[in-house]
């Protein structure tokens with residue numbers, strides 16, 4: 252059986268550590284009021300798609316491990332290009348891996364930067380065409396797009412001990 | 421006439437199902453325990469509640485497309501899983517990884533070891549009944565490491581950062597200063613954690629001599645990682661079969677002697693120190709250059725097979741791939757650490773009380789996602 256030699260000393264030492272924590276900075280934040288800046292490369296739960304840049308090559312659809320992207324194109328022989336007639340992403344199946352964004356050769360696809368995008372219905376998770384466009388509510392993240400990342404606010408790190416309350420926007 | 425035997429109180433062994441959603445089972449794990457009062461006579465692990473057929477899914481996906489799924493195997497340490505899989509594909513296809521990417525990979529793998537051991541020791545002490553103080557302190561430090569992963573990969577849980585032939589993106593400029601801050605912060609924290617618990621009488625009484633795993637059993641069961649090293653098996657894939665660039669760094673392999681819960685806890689703490697040592701050596705050495713070899717998205721490795729293994733935070737993690745020269749693996753097999761480490765559980769818990777069972781189970785450090793695949 253284990254013998255207690257210096258009973259209480261170890262616990263006392265531990266207590267000093269705990270008490271010291273009383274005087275330290277908190278590392279938590281009061282979420283809805285106090286927000287941390289998220290990573291510039293955040294892979295938020297939506298895809299941003301630019302109709303203007305998309306050529307309809309369907310590389311993104313082939314790269315997707317989940318088969319979440321559906322793209323229908325019509326050949327436009329007069330102008331020698333594809334017209335995208337349907338671009339649909341089932342974000343319910345999407346695992347936010349970002350492989351489609353990496354694969355797109357024309358910079359037409361971005362991960363979303365905002366993260367509070369919960370939906371009430373499953374059907375709302377299927378997004379199509381212009382619902383995928385970039386807008387102030389749906390900003391693009393800097394994932395695989397360093398030019399966008401440079402413009403986004405710098406990430407707040409817990410190691411920098413966040414103490415001051417962030418100004419409300 | 422009544423005999424003495426009839427007068428004494430008999431105890432009958434009974435079977436108690438422990439789990440699958442018991443908070444102490446670290447996931448959906450069920451133990452069928454045969455108990456005599458509070459004494460554990462035997463246990464039978466029942467798993468498969470989280471089985472997703474990941475190996476079969478790999479055969480339907482492209483080589484690159486499987487990387488996000490490896491994140492979901494051992495979700496406590498996804499970076500290591502990414503690394504193990506990418507090494508296997510690189511071995512299969514004979515791809516050379518750029519120098520800078522190798523360093524980034526080592527940094528990520530070691531940070532992941534630290535993050536994993538934070539959870540391992542934190543939750544083990546939680547299981548020992550220390551409740552929230554050590555648990556919260558450990559999680560707080562883990563969050564800081566996860567901040568770094570978030571910075572490079574954009575996700576806090578499923579990083580999907582490693583790629584075949586390198587890593588997906590270069591580290592941002594603010595990464596290395598933040599990493600240096602975290603290294604010095606973690607060093608202080610490990611010392612503080614030691615003060616908090618090293619001589620804590622309750623922990624010593626609960627963990628010393630409890631759940632002893634003999635060296636022979638550990639070797640025979642194929643146990644690896646901190647659990648085996650605590651029993652005195654000096655085996656570490658980083659030293660025994662160096663992969664990536666681990667042969668360039670100085671580090672020791674901490675081992676225990678007794679093979680009890682306390683040794684497993686101590687070995688993990690020591691390993692954290694060694695990981696910090698590797699990080700300190702790696703940071704000033706990072707060279708410039710590309711972070712990804714020129715590998716197409718759809719690769720077709722030549723027909724053949726390859727097995728690559730790494731020292732994941734939990735132990736030896738291997739990926740075996742068979743290629744038939746198509747864009748998807750013909751067969752993929754994962755050698756999961758947790759599943760194999762779990763095979764020794766029965767030997768470790770026999771004769772202990774139910775409360776010890778929880779602690780012993782916690783000291784193995786398993787993730788159910790990896791057990792069931």
Ligand code: SF4
Nearest residue numbers: 315345346348349351
């Ligand atoms: S993020 Fe991944 S899962 Fe989602 S649509 Fe793109 S490739 Fe598919």
Ligand code: SF4
Nearest residue numbers: 305306308309311355
């Ligand atoms: S890969 Fe890019 S350009 Fe091609 S179809 Fe997808 S979004 Fe359009």
